[in-house]
Each structure stands twice: as C-alpha cells, then as structure tokens.
Amino acid sequence: DAKTTQPTSMDCAEGRAANLPCNHSTISGNEYVYWYRQIHSQGPQYIIHGLKNNETNEMASLIITEDRKSSTLILPHATLRDTAVYYCIVRADKLIFGTGTRLQVFP
Amino acid sequence: DAGVTQSPTHLIKTRGQQVTLRCSPKSGHDTVSWYQQALGQGPQFIFQYYEEEERQRGNFPDRFSGHQFPNYSSELNVNALLLGDSALYLCASSLKRSRLNQPQHFGDGTRLSIL
Numbered sequence: 001d002a003k004t005t006q007p008t009s010m011d012c013a014e015g016r017a018a019n020l021p022c023n024h025s026t027i028s029g030n031e032y033v034y035w036y037r038q039i040h041s042q043g044p045q046y047i048i049h050g051l052k053n054n055e056t057n058e059m060a061s062l063i064i065t066e067d068r069k070s071s072t073l074i075l076p077h078a079t080l081r082d083t084a085v086y087y088c089i090v091r092a093d094k095l096i097f098g099t100g101t102r103l104q105v106f107p
Numbered sequence: 108d109a110g111v112t113q114s115p116t117h118l119i120k121t122r123g124q125q126v127t128l129r130c131s132p133k134s135g136h137d138t139v140s141w142y143q144q145a146l147g148q149g150p151q152f153i154f155q156y157y158e159e160e161e162r163q164r165g166n167f168p169d170r171f172s173g174h175q176f177p178n179y180s181s182e183l184n185v186n187a188l189l190l191g192d193s194a195l196y197l198c199a200s201s202l203k204r205s206r207l208n209q210p211q212h213f214g215d216g217t218r219l220s221i222l
Contacts, residue, residue: 021167024213032208034210036213041215042215042216043111043197043199043213043214043215043216044150044197044199044211044213045213046210046211046212049208049210051208085149093140093154093155093163094140094163094165095142095152095199095211096152097138097149097150097151098149099149100146100149106179
C-alpha cells in the first residue's frame with residue numbers, strides 16, 4: 001500500500017486559499033489519490049479524488065504532479081468551517097489513514 | 108438521497124460484554140467497510156463486505172466479526188469487549204461495480220465506551 005506524507009498542521013487566514021500538500025512517492029500506476037477531511041466528532045467527509053489529471057469540484061481543486069509522486073489540495077477561499085483534519089489517501093478499497101494535516105482557519 | 112446511517116450513535120458497555128453496531132449504506136451502494144478510530148488517531152480499517160461476504164480484513168482479532176444482509180446493510184459485532192475497544196466505529200459505503208474507483212462515503216459513527 002502506498003504511503004503518504006503530510007505536514008502535521010497548517011494555518012490559513014479566512015478568505016485566502018489553503019494549499020495542502022501530500023507526498024506519495026510510492027504510488028502505483030493505477031492508484032487514485034483521495035482526499036477526505038474530518039471535522040471534530042463527525043465521520044470523514046469525501047472531498048475529491050483523481051488519477052493523473054487535475055480535478056475540480058464544488059469543494060476543492062486537486063493538483064497532481066506529472067510524475068504522480070505528490071499532490072496538492074486547494075481550498076480556494078477558506079472559511080472557518082474548513083477547520084478540520086485533512087487526509088490524503090492513495091488506495092480506494094482499504095483506506096489507510098495517516099495522521100493527516102490539521103488545518104486551522106483563523107479570522 | 109440518504110447518506111450512510113449508523114446506529115446507535117452512542118453506546119456504553121462493560122468489559123466482557125458483546126456489542127452489535129448497525130450500518131445502512133448510501134442509496135445505490137453495495138459495499139460496506141468498517142473502521143475503528145481511537146481518540147486522537149486516524150481511522151483503522153477493520154473489514155469490508157461485498158455480496159454478503161467478508162472480502163478484506165485489517166489487523167483485528169477474531170472478536171471482531173460482521174455480516175452483510177441482502178439489502179446491503181451491515182452489522183459489526185465485537186465479543187468479549189476490552190477497555191481498548193473504546194473508540195468511534197465508522198461505517199463507509201461505496202459502489203464496487205465501478206471502473207472509476209468511486210470513493211467511500213462515511214457515516215458519523217457509533218461512539219462505544221467500555222467501562
């Protein structure tokens with residue numbers, strides 16, 4: 001199973017873009033990159049996923065490098081409600097959660 | 108469109124007892140996975156059910172067992188409860204028959220406390 005590396009914590013000012021990096025240098029050719037977030041006391045919430053092309057939905061954008069060894073989740077206009085732990089995962093069936101990045105959005 | 112629902116939301120048991128947790132998958136999903144999340148840690152995969160059979164299993168003892176019903180709902184059973192089983196138990200559902208690696212969607216979990 002591919003492993004991921006994320007910063008432990010990040011801060012972001014409200015209204016600014018939050019860019020959350022993830023390294024997954026051992027990802028295999030057919031593994032997708034998934035992003036989830038978990039707000040305290042709730043289940044993980046699916047955000048976005050991709051294989052090799054950049055993806056965008058109503059929540060976020062996902063930028064995957066050409067060699068697929070890293071990716072960045074972008075929240076274009078962070079709000080206080082985006083404060084959560086963000087997990088980057090590279091397998092679909094058996095999700096292996098690391099420690100994630102604790103994003104704190106401040107006013 | 109109902110999402111993943113889990114019951115009960117909270118449960119208190121004592122050591123040695125047995126517990127059953129329930130999960131109804133998101134409409135249209137046929138696969139259910141269970142995860143255990145201890146306080147301050149990320150969720151850990153317990154097992155996955157598809158077509159009423161256990162398909163994958165994580166590093167959990169046989170005290171943890173499950174079942175999937177014909178309507179795709181699922182149960183997680185834990186026997187001989189230990190203090191260390193205190194955790195948030197999460198259910199996630201997905202659609203297996205997809206070529207697009209559709210993501211799993213989670214419920215809000217059952218918080219189990221062992222006294």
